[in-house]
Amino acid sequence: MGMSENGDDASHQLRVSKIHNGTVIDHVRAGQALNVLAILGIDGGDGESVSVGMNVPSDRLARKDIVKVEGRELSQDEVDVLSLIAPDATINIVREYDVVEKHRVERPDAVSGVLSCPNSGCITTADEPVTSRFEVLKDGVRCGYCGTIVREGIADQIDT
């Protein structure tokens, strides 16, 4: 079918290049673009071509960020974590300059092994053979071991 634009209602305002093959993460909450890159482990060191738009005017959000990554499609795990800090994001998979797939992120019921617990008294922060597990709440995440709820600063808890 082929949507001709790179999946972006404001691309004419954005001096970021269209990508050839890769992913466009659109409708990221303003200010979260760098956290999105952190989640994806993208620091430019592997030579990926990345463009970031910040505080772009948007129909759905007052202001949004947008991230375009050349040569990279996201795994389900990555999308799950992404959903925690960018719940309104849309993922556009681009092949040969066309958007071939476009979907909203869906928040999973739980995430395993991707966040660390901020409670220093939690058993998962001791030296134990245990994988962190967080239940995803409407407005945050909750440690499956100690019950601590994280609402703000979820991106800071991402295991790198």
Add this chain to the structure above:
Amino acid sequence: MRQDHLVTSKQLSRADVEAVLDRAAEIDADPGAVADRHAGSLLGLLFFEPSTRTKMSFEAAIKRLGGDTVDMGAVDASSVTKGESLADTVRVAAGYADALVLRHPRQGAATMAGEFVNVPLINAGDGAGHHPSQTLLDLYTIQENAGLDDLTIGIMGDLKYGRTVHSLSYALTNFEADQHFISPESLQLPREVVYDLHLEGATVREHEGYEAILPSLDVLYVTRIQRERFPDENEYQQVAGEYRIDADALEAAEDDLTVMHPLPRVDEIAPDVDDTDHAAYFEQAHNGVPVRMALLDMLLGDGDE
């Protein structure tokens, strides 16, 4: 995880609680009937923090069922951090015992330990987390003295760090209980706990003093406010003083008010309350044995008969 671990009081339904309390009442009425019921059973005691009382109570319970204990012994704090992992310790202990009792300074320790063992595990306290067997004996005491439905209870003292309080308040959401929380502002219930109580449909009413609510209470559950929660002695004395009760203060209460305390107390309940009909805290401590006997009997099952 096995369904027969007891990790938090949140996992207990009303039917679960009633089953344990009914069994405890049967055992309390005729302890001799179960004296050999679990002969040969071994209960593993893993106490990474000292707790003479809880440990003695579990020991008494298994021995009165005809069983015995294997005890890891005292652990000093430094070896907890440097020694083998808890996951390894519990797996080894599970090979020695038919059920385990775990107390550990870290929150979530029992949840994790339960994932590594194939014998029933009872959480006897995980840091500021949960202590569900204490909750069951509290509920038993409330049932015996005031009844669990149509109950107005005031829970007073250190509500922030007091795990017995958190466990009890979760469990009470299974019943028609009106819960009032009385504490200095700095020691209010953690917001996580309030969140859960709201999730269960409970109304959380917080008070800074007990005077206004005392006359309407059926049960007053007092907990200790610890010195170390305050930056200096003066502030501690001043704050803690407002949450002490004595026989005079209880003049304002209903005659059938039941006063409870998980013990040990320091001075938050004056000795002159002991001689009033309100005092139920020694009975509460005694109830730890039949309630833990009931719990162990149910977790160990009928295998020994």
